[in-house]
Amino acid sequence: MKKLLAVFLSVVIAFSLSLQIFAQTDDEKCDCGNIPVIFVTGFAYTELVANAGTPDEYGAFGVETEAITDMIKRLVLPLVELIFTGNYDKFAHKLSAEVNNLFYDASCDENGNPKNPTVDIEIYEPPSPYHYRNTKSTFRYDWRKDVFDIAAELNDYIEETKRLTGHDKVALRAESMGGAVTMAYLYTYGYDSVETVIMQSSAFDGIEMMTSLFVGDLSLDAKSVMNYVGNFLEGNSPEMVFYRALYNTLSMLVYHPVVKLLGGLIGNIEDVVYEDCIKSLFGYIPGIWVFVAEDSYEEAKAFMLDEEVNKELIKKIDKYHYEVMNRKEEIIEEAMANGVNFAIISNYGKAAVPLGDESKNQSDFLIDTKHTSFGATCAPYGENLGEGYEQKFDDGHNHLSPDNVIDASTCAFPEITWFVKDMMHTWYSDGYNEFAYTLIYTPGQETIHTYPQYPQFLLNNQQTEALEPLTKENSDTQSTDVDFIALLKLLIEKTEK
Numbered sequence: 001m002k003k004l005l006a007v008f009l010s011v012v013i014a015f016s017l018s019l020q021i022f023a024q025t026d027d028e029k030c031d032c033g034n035i036p037v038i039f040v041t042g043f044a045y046t047e048l049v050a051n052a053g054t055p056d057e058y059g060a061f062g063v064e065t066e067a068i069t070d071m072i073k074r075l076v077l078p079l080v081e082l083i084f085t086g087n088y089d090k091f092a093h094k095l096s097a098e099v100n101n102l103f104y105d106a107s108c109d110e111n112g113n114p115k116n117p118t119v120d121i122e123i124y125e126p127p128s129p130y131h132y133r134n135t136k137s138t139f140r141y142d143w144r145k146d147v148f149d150i151a152a153e154l155n156d157y158i159e160e161t162k163r164l165t166g167h168d169k170v171a172l173r174a175e176s177m178g179g180a181v182t183m184a185y186l187y188t189y190g191y192d193s194v195e196t197v198i199m200q201s202s203a204f205d206g207i208e209m210m211t212s213l214f215v216g217d218l219s220l221d222a223k224s225v226m227n228y229v230g231n232f233l234e235g236n237s238p239e240m241v242f243y244r245a246l247y248n249t250l251s252m253l254v255y256h257p258v259v260k261l262l263g264g265l266i267g268n269i270e271d272v273v274y275e276d277c278i279k280s281l282f283g284y285i286p287g288i289w290v291f292v293a294e295d296s297y298e299e300a301k302a303f304m305l306d307e308e309v310n311k312e313l314i315k316k317i318d319k320y321h322y323e324v325m326n327r328k329e330e331i332i333e334e335a336m337a338n339g340v341n342f343a344i345i346s347n348y349g350k351a352a353v354p355l356g357d358e359s360k361n362q363s364d365f366l367i368d369t370k371h372t373s374f375g376a377t378c379a380p381y382g383e384n385l386g387e388g389y390e391q392k393f394d395d396g397h398n399h400l401s402p403d404n405v406i407d408a409s410t411c412a413f414p415e416i417t418w419f420v421k422d423m424m425h426t427w428y429s430d431g432y433n434e435f436a437y438t439l440i441y442t443p444g445q446e447t448i449h450t451y452p453q454y455p456q457f458l459l460n461n462q463q464t465e466a467l468e469p470l471t472k473e474n475s476d477t478q479s480t481d482v483d484f485i486a487l488l489k490l491l492i493e494k495t496e497k
C-alpha cells in the first residue's frame, strides 16, 4: 500500500513538474541569468535574391562573379573604341547601361520603393527560444528599406524573443548599419525591452566614403590606394615587416600611373555616369541614406535627388536625419537615464576606402574612427597627433591613446567608448567577442574604468586573436623597420626544415 502511495505521489509530482515546465515556455519568467542577445546585422550582411523562395531564385545585388565578368567582357570593345575615338560620353552611356542592368533587381523607384517586388533577403533567422551563454540570435533584414520599417521589424523580433525566452529584456549587439537601425528603434519604441546596447563599428554617425560618393567627390590618390590595399599586410613578424617595407617601396610604382589613368577616366565620364546610373541606383535606396554624415546631408540631397521627383523619398530620409541622427546624443542619454547600459566600441589602425578627400582618415577599413567613436579626434592614417599634444578636454582622466593617435576626450561619451587597434570592420576576433559578452553579462553600466583588462585602448593581437591593453611597446604595428638578422635567422630555420 505504501509503495502504491509512493508511486501515486511521484506521478502527481512528476505531472505537476511537467506542467510547470510546460507553463514556463508560455507565461513564466526565466531566471537563468543569460540575457538573450540579438545581433543586429549590417549593410548587405544578408544577400538579396530575386524570385525569393522559388526554384528560380537568383542573386539580386549584382555581385555574382559571372554577371560581373560577363559585363567586363561586353565593355572591352567600347573601351577599345574609346581609346581610338576619345568619345568619353559614348563610353559613359554604355557603362551606365551595363551597371543599371547589373543592379536593376536591387534598385528602387524615385519614391524609394523596390522596383522588383520578388526581391527579398535570402535567409531569415526567426527569433529563437534558446539563449545559452555567449550565443546570439541574428536579426537579418532588407537593408534597402526605410530605416524605420527595419526598426519596426526589429521591434517584432525583440518582442517575440522576449515571449519565447521568458525574459523581459534583451541585449543588442549592433554592428555597422545595425547601429542606425538600433537608434531608430530606441527613438521609436523606447527603452523598456533593452538592457544593454553595444555599438560595434557602428554606422550611427555616417561614413565618409558614402558621403564622398553622394556629394560627387570621386577623387583618388595613389597613397590612399596603397594604404588601403596594404591593410591586409598585418602583423609584426620579421617576415611581415619585410613584406610591408617591400610593398610600400614598390607598389607606388604601380599605383601612380594606374591612379592617374583611372582619375583621368573618372573625371571625363563622371557627369554622365552620375546622371545615368549612380543617382538613380544608389540615391533612390532609402536605407543607404543613413550612411551620409550629418554635416554633408543637405549638400548630398541637393546633389543626388530632385525635390519634386523624389518628394516621397526625401520625406523618409529626412525623418531619420533630423529626428534620429541629429539627436543621437540625446537619445543615448535618455536611454541610459532609463536604465539601458551602453557601450561604444570603435576600431582604428586601418586605412579608409581611398575615395574622396577624407581617404586619409583613421578607420576600420570601412567606417572612419571619428564616426564609429562618435567624435574622437584622430591623427590621419599612418601619422600621430604630434609631439607634446595634449587632450582637448581635461576631465581628470587620460583619454589619449598610448600611440598618440586617438584623443577620446572629444567623444560624446568618452567614459563608455573603447578603441580596438588593428581590428578590421566587423571581423571579430575571439578576444573581441569575449569582450562584448563580458559587457553584456556583467550587470550595470560598465565604463572604461571598470576592468583592468579592458581599458579605453586595446590591441587586437594578430597572432593570438586576443584583445590586450594597448601600450607604447605593443602599439607600433605598422613598422617597416626590417630586422634583417631576425629575418635571416627565420630563413635559415625554414630551409633547415
Ligand SMILES: [Zn+2]
Residues within 6 Å of the ligand: 030, 031, 032, 033, 034, 035, 131, 165, 167
Ligand atoms: Zn533564460
Ligand SMILES: [Zn+2]
Residues within 6 Å of the ligand: 395, 396, 397, 399, 414, 415
Ligand atoms: Zn574621462
